[in-house]
Amino acid sequence: MVADAPALRRADWEPRPAGRSSAQTRPERAAERIAALAAATEPGDRLGTKDELRAECGVSVGTFNEALRLAQARGVVTVRPGPGGGLFASRQSPMVRLGNSVLALDEDTASVADAIRLRDALDPLLVEDALQHASRLDITAMRVELQQMHAAAEELDGTAFIHANWALHARIAAISPNAMLRSFYTSLLDLIESHVLSVQPVDGQPLPDYIRSRYELHAALVEAITEKDSDRALELIHEHNTTMATPSADEDLSAAVPSG
Amino acid sequence: MVADAPALRRADWEPRPAGRSSAQTRPERAAERIAALAAATEPGDRLGTKDELRAECGVSVGTFNEALRLAQARGVVTVRPGPGGGLFASRQSPMVRLGNSVLALDEDTASVADAIRLRDALDPLLVEDALQHASRLDITAMRVELQQMHAAAEELDGTAFIHANWALHARIAAISPNAMLRSFYTSLLDLIESHVLSVQPVDGQPLPDYIRSRYELHAALVEAITEKDSDRALELIHEHNTTMATPSADEDLSAAVPSG
DNA sequence: CGCCCCAATCCATCATGGTGAATTGCTGCG
DNA sequence: CGCAGCAATTCACCATGATGGATTGGGGCG
Secondary structure: OOHHOOOHHHHHHHOOOOOOOOOOOOHHHHHHHHHHHHHHOOOEEEEEEHHHHHHHOOOOOOHHHHHHHHHOOOOOEEEEOOOOOEEOOOOOOOOHHHHHHHHOOOOOOOOHHHHHHHHHHHHHHHHHHHHHHHHHHHHHHHHHHHHHHHHHOOOOOOHHHHHHHHHHHHHOOOOOOOHHHHHHHHHHHHHHHHHHHHHHOOOOOOHHHHHHHHHHHHHHHHHHHHHHHHHHHHHHHHHHHHOOOOOOOOHHHHHOOOOO | HHHHOOOOOOOHHHOOEEEEOOOOOOHHHHHHHHHHHOOOOOOOOOEEHHHHHHHOOOOOOHHHHHHHHHHOOOOOOOHHHHHHHHEEOOOOOOHHHHHHHOOOOEEEOOOHHHHHHHHHHHHHHHHHHHHHHHOOOHHHHHHHHHHHHHHHHOOOHHHHHHHHHHHHHHHHHHHOOOOHHHHHHHHHHHHHHHHHHHHOOOOOOHHHHHHHHHHHHHHHHHHHHHHHHHHHHHHHHHHHHHOOOOOOHHHHHHHHHOOO
16 A cells, blocks of 8 residues: 655655646646637637637547646636527736736755845835724734744754744735735745745754744844834834844854744 | 627626625535545545546536536546546645635735735846846837836826836846746735726826826836846835835825836 | 527536556665 | 666546526516
């Protein structure tokens, strides 16, 4: 029974790069054909019946249905029954276009440095939102995360510190009423964490002074948010994003670990 | 022949809100079931054969295949033939998670003000990248877009001015080597333009002074990029993002038109 | 003129059976 | 022990036929 295959076999659980190299599946190819046909017409134009389009794609009924399901999910066509029914070209909404363009990004082209840079640009917005919208509950929750950071700092546990750090940032992000901003930011955190931990697990002992000063910076940030001290908060987030380099001699660890 | 149905019938070409209210399709429901099963296990764990999972979902073979195609496209499962084969839980890559979370955003919750705010936060990054990477070709292209802006300003054509304005920004964005940044930014432009033109077409005559000063601001920005004058460029983009309000009395038009 | 009913069109889902490809594991041979 | 071949397992795609639901348009009636 292969249900106990080792979970650490990366090829098993990490999705293969799109389309087994050039061996693209037939439904996927047909879905692209449908999308191309839709793109060549105006939104709302009728493309034809399912059977006409299926013949155009040159696949069987079942395969075409799979392709159509994909195309519908991508928002490129809509389908209607009845006389004059069939497939109609559809315009993807801007949100769908954004989602699809992000999906089309290759993991290789999304470097962690790029992600960090984006995250840094978005941090001030989140701090502004937190200053404006943080409830008592939010502040309590931030304090809980701070305690986790503090505990990790006391135990000099680098991985735990990173997790707690990110949990704090995610919690701050959760305060924002801007759904787009939250979504982007949280996923950027996710991407950064994923990349860092997959590339270079934090094995070494983190520097005590560095980790303490990062903790204190975050604590001050939470206090500034609590006190609604806008200038201080923005100053701190700026410092946060520009003082990643550790003041001590060992640059290797801190350069590799984009701390929050 | 209904191939000539009026293209302006919005219900025809704008995708319906997800899932015809509560009437979710069966393949979509099965795909969610598959995703839930995958989420409940570790990445790499075997979920079972197609037929076992199909029985679990309670659908026919064809419907299950459609669902499976969706689930695979979403990166939640991978499929293998052979003894011990079948469906395996997969971990969505961070990029896929971001794409899916964006797709899950409701258009209503993505307000144009939110989008503008994000765009403004990302503008300085793009300007930095343009300063660093702009080729002669890029500069020529920016100049071409500037000419379009100038022509629109001379003719006092508000819509054309907006289009040219956005085309210039998109061209500046295209210089960046940061694929994520380009993707986000371009889609934000798309979203903003789409929203503004759908909500309030620009019918009124734009103010000559306002439109001229916006043009000149952009011209100065392009020159600063050309001269690689970092301080000047960043100063201009800051001015760009903080001086949208027209200096003249008619605030209605300019408030409604988030100009580039 | 408006509404209802019906017929025609087209789709969503179901069911069944088939071929060929890919994968895994075991056995036999050198 | 390593490699090749083979059998079994499982999937990808194909083909066909059926039922019920949704939609559109036309005709008839009040």
